[in-house]
Amino acid sequence: MAKHETPLLDELEKGPWPSFVTDLKRQAETKPECWDILGQLELSYKDRITHWKHGGIVGVFGYGGGIVGRYSDVPAQFPGVEHFHTVRVAQPSGLYYTTENLRALMDLWEKYGSGVTNLHGSTGDMIFLGTRTENLEPLFWDLTHDLGQDLGGSGSNLRTPACCLGESRCEWSCYDTQEICNHLTQHYQDEIHRPAFPYKFKFKFSGCANDCVAAVARSDFSVVGTWKDQIQIDQAAVKAYLNGDEGYPVNGGAHKGGDWGPFDIQKEVFDLCPTQCMWMEGDELKIDDAECTRCMHCINVMPRALRPGKEKGASILMGAKAPILDGAQFSTLVIPFIEINKENDFEEVIDVIEKVWDWWMEVGKNRERVGETMQRVGLPTFLSVMEIEPLPQHVREPRSNPYVFWKEEEVPGGWDRDVKEFRKRHAA
């Protein structure tokens, strides 16, 4: 493969942010197909349009997901990218790696593919970008036999679940996000690899309401850590924050670069608390926990003084998706609090998951995300399917229109009436 002139892309070698163009050129020295990636991308920069054909179904035997077909529409010019399929490799929960494993993955990808990757794809998988159809089975063989790992999801199936780093390096995580993520990923291998759903379905696990894995925005089934008792307060540490002691920077030091003046607990914590449930009594910090909505702001600001409660678990919200078709949706609160219990293999969460799937697989239309099905049938119907008692917590505010879908059995006497009898009393 010949080197291509790339005057436009060369402009992206300038500037301080690491350049993918420089990286690709370096890789092209040992993987010449990278020149064709650059060449085709340069053509796109010139033409201002993509040069990848639409789709193409490829995969490995026995799986309906994990590989996405991709073909160049200018293969004669760029034979190295004629086939350029994507391989999704399921990531370890929390995105931790040993270099031994990473190097083995890179060696595998150098052998069977372009040597270009994404760390990571939007759903969380490690993405291998660009290989030929005939390489797929040998790659999969080596991936499973030599590395002992597997592909992720694509298509109308359970997509590779993802989580924040959780308890592994965060003091706020209210449950072990990695453990449940890994457990359910293993538990649902069949659902990940063999599409049987109306459309894609994503799980995301965030340890707290800061939601670092964007569960509420990006997953059909969002598990967000919370607690049901009181915020833990270390009054001595509160005083240290108030005194501006060394080692007690506000917001964990996140504002160190700004000229914000001394810490003002009233302005920075109490006034910004969405429920105004905090105050000082003398030099004691008080919190009216019954009013607290566990938003995390005060804990974020004073991480050494405040911690989530001791009775921890998660809220489950459902139905988030990007805008296609009727607009973006956030997940809707369904279960206010659930224990995340590894001792019983997360049985309570699995019960909820399977209740949703059983229903959605029955009533969901082709390419309908569960959030769209929820909208179509309405939240009251969805809650009744889920056998969940409707709560004021399920809505931001009560409806303002009076168009209730009353059921016949809710109306004494039902709907079966005789207009002739009616007319005897009410002339037309």
Add this chain to the structure above:
Amino acid sequence: MGYDPKNPMEGRISDLGPKYYGDMLAPVIKNNKGKWLYHEILEPGVLVHVSETGDKVFTVRCGTPRLVTVSYVRDICDIADAHCDGFVRWTTRNNVEFMVDAEDKVAPLKEAIAAAPSGLPIGGTGACVTNIVHTQGWVHCHTPATDASGPVKAVMDDLFDYFGSMTLPAQVRIALACCLNMCGAVHASDIAILGIHRTPPMIDHERITGVCEIPLAIASCPLGAIKPAKAEVNGEEVKTVKVNNERCMFCGNCYTMCPAMPLADPEGDGIAILVGGKVSNAKSGPKFSKLVVPFLPNTPPRWPETVKVVRDILLAYAKGANKYERLGEWAERIGWEKFFEETGVPFTDKSIDDYRLAYDTWRTTTQFKYTSHTAAYTK
């Protein structure tokens, strides 16, 4: 022994799932899992987490382009082998994190990072512009309306100082999705860069019968703009579709379902900017990003119009927002009319919703602020 194409099912292993995360944790992480007490950002890009056991882990966070080669990843492995006992992790925003178990290991680690052949800028913590979550764009996708890695590189070059510092009122999350499918989920970002189409699909009558399920293509349109039709191809009548262009909102869902309905176009395609979204529940609940710039042209290789608008919005926010205030919280506090005035972003009718549930965003109160926009009424 390896894969045998003659016996493809022989010896096959499947459904292994991912590597067990527990085997990927450095001892200081494994030993202190669930025991962390608190953390502090020591300087931009460097964090310490302190455990109840007394252990500390120091993390150095670095930006990456996300689109990286095996060579780039091996450079990272070299650093992790030399300084981190062979362990490394990535964040959900495409940053890489090197961790060490003692403070005196931080300086040599930072030196190694600075000397790495691949660029690994240190930062991405606290009140900064951290790495841009983004999609594939022209480098690998079949439906994009813009590139991803190119605009991301151009924007991050321009905002580079904000990656390695913590001077902003709060964290600013920028995301890019190269079409409305939003693999980059930009719908809840402080600043969202979104590829959009403006040309309706063309119909390739010669191919449609062979490559499309016509009823699925028709059903794919959220506005019912696609109808069955007949066309003549080489003297023969074929079943095809027609599009009511007046109704098209350029979502591209039909092209996803039917390869014979391409809509990408060099002039039609470009970038929209949406702002004010957030995911976190801290203070205010999650918010959707709102469309403030309906269209900017695709101007490779460095998308100067997009870079400028993102900078203008960021600087106005940095100047006007209170400590802790996310971009959307700032815009809501001052009012969106003030947002347009402060940022200098021209307000157009394209920011007024006329899709479903549009009325929710129309103003139904007499409470508003006079801005330059109302000058014609007040002069």
